[in-house]
Amino acid sequence: MINNIPQSKAILSVxxxxxxxxxxxxxxxxxxxxxxxxVVSIIGPSGSGKSTLIRCxxxxxxxxxxxxxxxxxxxxxxxxxINAVRRDMGMVFQNFGLFPHLTALExxxxxxxxxxxxxxxxxxxxxxxxxxxxxxxxxxxxxPEQLSGGQQQRVAIARSLxxxxxxxxFDEPTSALxxxxxxxxxxxxMGLAKDGMTMIVVSHEINFIRQASSRVLVLVxxxxxxxxxxxxxxxxxxxxxxxxxxxKLL
Amino acid sequence: xxxxSRKWLHxxxxxxxxxxxxxxxxxxxxxxxxxDWSLFREQFLNFEKMEGRYYIFISPLLLVVKxxxxxxxxxxxxxxxxxxLRSYKIKFFDVTITAYVILFRSIPAMVLVVLVxxxxxxxxxxxxxxxxxxxxxxxLFGAYTTEIFRSGINSVEKLQIEASKSLGMNSIQAxxxxxxxxxxxxxxxPLTTVLIDVLKTTSIAYVVGVPExxxxxxxxxxxxxxxxxxxxxxxxxxxxILPVVILSSRLEKRSRKWSNS
Ligand SMILES: Nc1ncnc2c1ncn2[C@@H]1O[C@H](COP(=O)(O)OP(=O)(O)OP(=O)(O)O)[C@@H](O)[C@H]1O
Ligand SMILES: [Mg+2]
Numbered sequence: 001m002i003n004n005i006p007q008s009k010a011i012l013s014v015x016x017x018x019x020x021x022x023x024x025x026x027x028x029x030x031x032x033x034x035x036x037x038x039v040v041s042i043i044g045p046s047g048s049g050k051s052t053l054i055r056c057x058x059x060x061x062x063x064x065x066x067x068x069x070x071x072x073x074x075x076x077x078x079x080x081x082i083n084a085v086r087r088d089m090g091m092v093f094q095n096f097g098l099f100p101h102l103t104a105l106e107x108x109x110x111x112x113x114x115x116x117x118x119x120x121x122x123x124x125x126x127x128x129x130x131x132x133x134x135x136x137x138x139x140x141x142x143x144p145e146q147l148s149g150g151q152q153q154r155v156a157i158a159r160s161l162x163x164x165x166x167x168x169x170f171d172e173p174t175s176a177l178x179x180x181x182x183x184x185x186x187x188x189x190m191g192l193a194k195d196g197m198t199m200i201v202v203s204h205e206i207n208f209i210r211q212a213s214s215r216v217l218v219l220v221x222x223x224x225x226x227x228x229x230x231x232x233x234x235x236x237x238x239x240x241x242x243x244x245x246x247x248k249l250l
Numbered sequence: 251x252x253x254x255s256r257k258w259l260h261x262x263x264x265x266x267x268x269x270x271x272x273x274x275x276x277x278x279x280x281x282x283x284x285x286d287w288s289l290f291r292e293q294f295l296n297f298e299k300m301e302g303r304y305y306i307f308i309s310p311l312l313l314v315v316k317x318x319x320x321x322x323x324x325x326x327x328x329x330x331x332x333x334x335l336r337s338y339k340i341k342f343f344d345v346t347i348t349a350y351v352i353l354f355r356s357i358p359a360m361v362l363v364v365l366v367x368x369x370x371x372x373x374x375x376x377x378x379x380x381x382x383x384x385x386x387x388x389x390l391f392g393a394y395t396t397e398i399f400r401s402g403i404n405s406v407e408k409l410q411i412e413a414s415k416s417l418g419m420n421s422i423q424a425x426x427x428x429x430x431x432x433x434x435x436x437x438x439x440p441l442t443t444v445l446i447d448v449l450k451t452t453s454i455a456y457v458v459g460v461p462e463x464x465x466x467x468x469x470x471x472x473x474x475x476x477x478x479x480x481x482x483x484x485x486x487x488x489x490x491i492l493p494v495v496i497l498s499s500r501l502e503k504r505s506r507k508w509s510n511s
Contacts, residue, residue, distance in 0.1 A: 060412050087418035097413035101431045101508045111417035114427060143508045156413075163417060 008036045011167055011198055012057065017066035019052050019222075026052045028222040030066070034167070039199045041209045041230065044219035045245055050202045053219065054171050057200065058089045071166065087115060090160030090168040094176050096152040098144040104131065104155045105140040108162045116163070123162075130158040134188050150181030154188055161192075168192065170201040204249055209234065218242045296476040303470060304482075310463045311486055317384055317452045317462075318490060322445050324388035329395025334425060336396075337403050347396065354393035360454050362386040367458040383455040391448050398440045402433030435505040442498035446491055463487070 012034040019027040026049045034040055042050050055061035057068060059075055059082050068075045075085050098107050108127035112118045118126075131137050134154040144152050153173055160168060173189070174182045186208050193199060193212040201213065209216060209230050216233040218226040218241075225239045237243050259266070280287060332350070335343045354362075367382040377385060406429050414424035456465035463486060467479035 055412075058416055060415060083415075083418050083420045086416055089416070091413075091416035093409060093413065095409060097409040099410065099413070099428055099432075101505070110427060111419060114423050115418045145509060159417070169416075 008038075010034070011036045011071060012200075013067075013069045014057070015067040015069070017053070017056060017068065018064045019049070019056060019061065020064045026222050027056070027063075030219075030222075030224055032217065032224065032227065034198065034200060036166075036198055037196050038215060039193045039197075039201065039213045040215045040217060041213040042200065042202045042217045042219055043204055043209070043245070043249075048219045049222045050219050051171050054091075054169050054200060054202050057169055058086055058091055060091070083115075087163055088166045090163060090165035092153070092156055092160055092168065092170045092173045094172040096144070096149070096156045096176075098152055098156055098159070100144050103141050103143055104136065104147065107144070107155055108159045111159070112162050127158070127162060130161055131155075133161075133191075134158045135184070148181060149177045150184045153177065153181075153185045157185075157188055157192075167198040167200065170199065170203065172202050172204075174203065174205055206234070206250065218245070220245070292476065294477050294481055296474070296478045297482075299474040299476055300470075300478055300482065303474075306466060306470065307463065307483070307486065310461050310466045313380065313460065314452050314455075314463050315490060317380060317387070317455060317460075318449045320384045321387035321391070321448050321452070322494075324384065325391035325395050325444070325448055326441070328388060328392030329397075329399045332392070332396040333399030333403055336400055337425070337429075338421070351393045351396055354390050357390065359386065359390055359451050360457055362390055363454055363457055379455070379458040379460045382458060383452070383460055387448055387451060391444055391451075394444045394447075395441060398437055398444065399433065402435075402437035403429055405436045406432045434501070435509065438498055438502050438505070442494065445494055449491055449494070450487065 010033050014030055014032050017027055017030040018025070030053060042053065044050050052061055056063045059068070063076060066076065070085055070089065073080055073085060075082060098104075099110065102110060105124070105127050108130055109120075109123040112123040112126065113120065128137070128140065131140055134157060136151060136154055136158070139147060139151060139155070144155070147155065157168075157173075170189070174185050177185065182205065186205060189199070189201070189208065190212045201208070203209070213230045216226075216228065216230045217224050218233065218237075218239065220241050226233055226237060226242045228238075233242065234246065237246060279285065332347050336347050363383055363386040366377065366386045367379055370377060370382070410428055410432065411424055414428045419427070453462060453464040455462045463483045464480070467483040470479040471477060
């Protein structure tokens, strides 16, 4: 286990979070605390509310009730400047979400320049370093359309990292990729985990969970039915629904 | 050199073919159709009679250019602002902007120009005739550009907004740096059509007595007894419209750099 540091500081807390879409109760009272340096995987069947949960964490989806506290700031409080909070929370999407009208380099530079008001040179230098880190130094001038899915997702990760976030949220970052490209994205993610990045990852990549993730949350029908160290949840799950779900996965 | 000229030929082949067809048609008309061309020339292409009168078109031309530039600018500006406002989905803006679009798309241009010029003084707003034309055209065509910008903004997928937000951008930054540049690709062709319409509709300025090109041409037509001035004015309009067309295809080419769809 790389990141088993249970004594470290809490960075993100969720208290009794619910989310309804009309009559549909998608999240039914989620509570959990995420610690600095943790890599937490969220698994669960389709439609169980994984995306909704992770999107509530940076308030892209507005929760119906409950609290989310990030570094002592209650994001769910309407008077909180949510844009300022989001600077410190990166998010990586299933379908990448790169800006198609900007090159890989410009994609990475945009937020640091406009949000953090970095100078062009500063932002560019940092962006080039990040591209190197995700192994795409030669693609700086390419537009997203000219990149493979795996390359796009690596640029998207670099783009999030450029804001120097304190936590990175991933929503199924590899499930839109062809199988041969999954590895290159997971390698980047495992590198981040090794460097101590706090990560919350919705993913069913069992290799990632085994090798990089310290904790697994099992979400079924909008409730966390199991929460424990990765090995324990995967090898000897306590809840029958977890067993059933893992049986299909492995 | 060889390669570039071949490329040129390839690029303009459709224009070239159209041109050749028109030329052949004209040759047919002139030599084989048996029409009386001297009469036609006297009626439509009697430039001898126009000699010494071209100066008359200078000030109307400048006036039309001025009205065109202002109207195009304000029509685009109105459309952009209202479409951006609508994108925030605030009930009040939604209702008022929709009402504006429906209303101004159904008013005939001439009616609006007359109303603005003759009716607004009753509520204390006395606009010079040129300005009332600019205002009318801006409001009228602003309704069209609002819809054009709106569909452009809607064409950008939601994920782009979510990605911008999750990087800490506020909604103005997301709109300016992410949404609008992508919307432009969809917006430019229909916007060009509308702006060309604005230019051509400037001719209704005559109803409030603005000495514009068509009115002047028709006057001269009576004096010299030939339609030639109207033909001449059409050429002037073509020259006014040309820069708009060139600019628009430039902009379109730029957006094709990042997308070949
Ligand atoms: N914007 C929305 N409006 C209405 N219903 C929604 C919306 N977003 C999600 N839902 C519903 O909420 C439920 C949970 O969706 P969610 O995307 O969170 O599931 P998930 O666990 O991420 O599933 P998957 O593994 O397929 O990605 C689903 O029933 C979905 O149809
Ligand atoms: Mg999902």
